[in-house]
Amino acid sequence: MSAEVLALTRWEWFKLRRRRLPWILLLVNVLLMQITFWASYGLYRAGDAITLGVDPSTGIVGAVPPEVLALPNSAVFGLLTSHGFLAMLIMILTAPVTAAGYRSGTTPPVRGVSDARWLFLASKLLLIMLLGAGATLVGTLSVTLSSQIAYAALEGGRGLAANAAWGEVIRTFAKVVYGLLPWICLAAFFAVLTKSTRIAIGLSIGYAVVESIVFESLAGFEWAERVSGFVMSWAIDDWLGSTEAQLASIGFGDDSSLGTAAAAAAQADALRGFLVSLAYIVVLSGLAFWLFQRRDIAGAKGE
Amino acid sequence: MTDVVIQTNALTKRYGRVLAVDRLSLEVPRGHVFGLLGPNGAGKTTVMGMLLGLVRPTSGSFSLLGTDGTGRDALRRIGAIVETPAFYPYLSGRRNLAYFQGVMGRNDPRELDRLLDLVGLAGRANDAFKTYSLGMKQRLGLAYALLGDPELLLLDEPTNGMDPAGMAEVRDLIRDLGSEGRTILLSSHLLNEVEQVCDSVAIIAKGRLVVQGDVADLLRPQEQVRLRTTDDAKALTILTAADEIEAARAEDDALVVTIAHERSSELTALLSKSEVYVTEIAPLQVSLEQYFLDVTGENGERSE
Numbered sequence: 001m002s003a004e005v006l007a008l009t010r011w012e013w014f015k016l017r018r019r020r021l022p023w024i025l026l027l028v029n030v031l032l033m034q035i036t037f038w039a040s041y042g043l044y045r046a047g048d049a050i051t052l053g054v055d056p057s058t059g060i061v062g063a064v065p066p067e068v069l070a071l072p073n074s075a076v077f078g079l080l081t082s083h084g085f086l087a088m089l090i091m092i093l094t095a096p097v098t099a100a101g102y103r104s105g106t107t108p109p110v111r112g113v114s115d116a117r118w119l120f121l122a123s124k125l126l127l128i129m130l131l132g133a134g135a136t137l138v139g140t141l142s143v144t145l146s147s148q149i150a151y152a153a154l155e156g157g158r159g160l161a162a163n164a165a166w167g168e169v170i171r172t173f174a175k176v177v178y179g180l181l182p183w184i185c186l187a188a189f190f191a192v193l194t195k196s197t198r199i200a201i202g203l204s205i206g207y208a209v210v211e212s213i214v215f216e217s218l219a220g221f222e223w224a225e226r227v228s229g230f231v232m233s234w235a236i237d238d239w240l241g242s243t244e245a246q247l248a249s250i251g252f253g254d255d256s257s258l259g260t261a262a263a264a265a266a267q268a269d270a271l272r273g274f275l276v277s278l279a280y281i282v283v284l285s286g287l288a289f290w291l292f293q294r295r296d297i298a299g300a301k302g303e
Numbered sequence: 304m305t306d307v308v309i310q311t312n313a314l315t316k317r318y319g320r321v322l323a324v325d326r327l328s329l330e331v332p333r334g335h336v337f338g339l340l341g342p343n344g345a346g347k348t349t350v351m352g353m354l355l356g357l358v359r360p361t362s363g364s365f366s367l368l369g370t371d372g373t374g375r376d377a378l379r380r381i382g383a384i385v386e387t388p389a390f391y392p393y394l395s396g397r398r399n400l401a402y403f404q405g406v407m408g409r410n411d412p413r414e415l416d417r418l419l420d421l422v423g424l425a426g427r428a429n430d431a432f433k434t435y436s437l438g439m440k441q442r443l444g445l446a447y448a449l450l451g452d453p454e455l456l457l458l459d460e461p462t463n464g465m466d467p468a469g470m471a472e473v474r475d476l477i478r479d480l481g482s483e484g485r486t487i488l489l490s491s492h493l494l495n496e497v498e499q500v501c502d503s504v505a506i507i508a509k510g511r512l513v514v515q516g517d518v519a520d521l522l523r524p525q526e527q528v529r530l531r532t533t534d535d536a537k538a539l540t541i542l543t544a545a546d547e548i549e550a551a552r553a554e555d556d557a558l559v560v561t562i563a564h565e566r567s568s569e570l571t572a573l574l575s576k577s578e579v580y581v582t583e584i585a586p587l588q589v590s591l592e593q594y595f596l597d598v599t600g601e602n603g604e605r606s607e
Contacts, residue, residue, distance in 0.1 A: 011405045015391050018398070100391075296358040 001119065008123030009130075016097060016127065025089045026135055032085045033078065033139045037146050040081075069151035071144065072169045078143030079172045082136050083240060086176075087183045088205060090132045094187035095200035097124050098288075121292045125188055125285065132180040136173065179236045182277050183208070185284035186232070192288045192295075208233060229272055232280050238273030241266055307366075308333045308455055308486045309354065314363035316349050316510075323349045325510040326363065331488055331503070336481035338501035338518070339490040340595060346510040347490040351385050351459050354488075368455060379407075382453035384461055388444030392433035396424055396443045399432055404450050418446040423472065437464030445473065449480075456480065456487045462496060474500050494595050506595055527561050528570065529554075531583040538579045545573060559587060 016022060068077050098121070186207065191200035211233055218224035228234045309331035316324040324346040331337045339347050352358035354365060356378065367377040390399040400415050419428045422442040427435070435443065441464055448456055461477070462470040470493075477500050481487050491497050497504055498518060505515040514521065532538040535558055542551035542560055547569065550561040562570055564586045571581045 007408065008406060011402055014405065015394055015398075015402050019393055294359065296352065 004119050005122050005126060008119060009126045012097070012123050012127045016131075021096065022093055022131060025093055026138060029082070029085055029089050029135050029139050030142045033082055033143050034146060036081050036085075037078070037143050041150055069147045071148070072166050074144045074147030074151070075140055075169045076172050077147065078140035079136065079169070079176050080240065081143065082139040083176050083179055083236075086132060086135055086139070086180060087208065087236075089135070090128065090180050091183050091187035091204040091208070092201055093131065094125075094128050094184050095191045095204065096197040097128060098188045098191035099195060099197045099200060117293050118289050121188070121192075121289055125184060128184050128188075129177070129181065132184065133173075133177045136176050136180075140173070175240055178274075179240050179277065182232050182236060182280040182284070185281050185288065189284040189288040189291075192291045229269070230276050232277070235273045235276035235280070238269040239277055240273075241270055306333055307331065308368055309337075309365065309488060311350070311354075311365040312363055314350070314353060314365055315361045316346070316353060316358060317361045323510050324353070324360075327507065327510065327512050329505055329512065329515065331486060333486055334481075334484050335502045336477060336487045336489060336500055338497035338504035339488060339507065340492075340494065340497050340504055341490075341507040343492065344509075345507045347507065348386060348459055349510075350507075351383070351457050351488070351490060354457060355381070355383055355385060357385065379451070380453055381455045381457060382448035382450060383457040383459075384441075384444040384448050385457070385459045387437070387463070388440050388447065390432045390440070390443060390447075393431060395429045395431055396435065396439075396446075397428040399443065400446060400450065403447055407451055409451065414450070418449055421449070421476070422446045438466060438469045441465055441473070442469070445476070454485060456485060458487060458489045460491055461489065462491070462493065470496070526563050527559055527587040528564065528567055529557050529559050529585050529587040530570070530581055531557050532574060533580045533582060537577065538574055541574060541577050541579065542570075547573075557583075 068074060183204070187200055187204040190203040191197065194200050194203070211231055215224060215228050215231055215234060219228075229238060307330050309329065311327050311329045313326040313328055314324055315322070315326055327346070327350060329350075339350065341347050349358055353360050354367060364371070368380055370377040390396075391402070394402065397415055397419065400418065401410075401412075404411065404415065415428075416425070419425045422445050424439060424442050424446065427439065432440070432443070441461060445458070445461060448458065458477070462473050465473060474496060477487060477489065481500075481502070489497065489501060501518055503515070503517050504521065506513045530538075535553065535556075539551055539553055539558055542548045542558070547566075548560060548562060552559055560570060567584060567586075571584070574581060
């Protein structure tokens, strides 16, 4: 079965790589990450000049936090900043890739190699996951490259040690890729449910936006605080670690507030975030597979 | 080797309140080009969908190529076009076929060349599918259905959208494929197409089987001749009494006699024995179309 899924995944890639959409989304991802990096860099420098003053040892006005620009900190920074964009972009890619499976013409040959349609959907989701991982890598490399340019431009930054290890890069990469899975499953579920690319994209992104807005606006209520840990986007944030804490840990900002107790709480949140995300992955993909396997295909239109 | 390639037993599909296919029991013999004929909405495409596992039957069962029809063994031996062929618009015709061939676990560029040539698309094989006319899409659909040299072909309106020359070519191709011993289930709303191409036919209306049999057998009872004689009244009496004449009636200023055309000489001989002479005789063949309209009740019931 796994060999069949891999073979189908290869052929999914055969056709998907000839579409413009994945390449456009990759370009958008890189652009957004670059904008974020340079905007953060610029804002930080401006803020640093105002609030942090001048580092007398270096004599550089508006010194940037050099730890962030040093490898492998810059890679961790790139990974953490990539997730938000990628979640949206990956949903835009998942919907058409999944909905296209509902075309009458595409399914008979797949039925020809297998009596289980789920292999077909599995190959699509596997490909999307691999592409998500690839896009994360490409985006991170681009940010790392930019950070190296910024690092080289700072005379005083040279020789400063990074406080993250390369192992942290691998761990963060795995966490970011895992954090994409609930969004992939959400978009796949909507695509299978509605059999329409456009509606699936609208519902997926709409869900993500509405969820954020609703729980942000209810943040003052205690019950909302309790529930928020089980909401998809918040659970994924918990899993990745709060942006502030993560960035502080690699030197971007003030990490003095992060005591041992806070670190332990963040770890507990991360575990809960992992489990809640897993529940979303299992339920949404389970529903998508069940529907994909059972529902009639004739007459449906994917794009 | 089984003699029946497709067998459906009380196959039923219901969409909510709509009964698309109603206890359909069909038998498609091996090596036949079998026509599935019915007015729009009769359930032809739904039947094809169920046979291919795209549509789940509400009840009933079917067998394909001697299996229960749900396993990969049978489906691997089937080629199909269902509805308008839906290929990937951004891929060329050749790459679309290569994709489907690859999904089937094979990689044979020569087969692609041969099939593209067979359906007359060799010159446009590298153009994007989205630039194809409907007729070209149908041709590509046919090439796709032939991938892997399947022993059973399910073709849903394969000439839809083609120009007359293209339709003739595809009909010739289907006949050739049928003559190679392949079994073909062809649904078409073009009655003359079924008449020209198919050995057997099942006519369905409102999801129900109306009649099934060999095209020649279905049409044979309908073969008639129209004749005028020197004494029509006497001729009608003679013909009505004759055992070898199935039916005879007066119609307008002539007689209409149900008899195979090749037996017309027997008719004239019979009458001449009684000194009634035929002054005019012409074949009056009821077309499959007329037959179809009669048996489906579509004739005169269009207002429903």
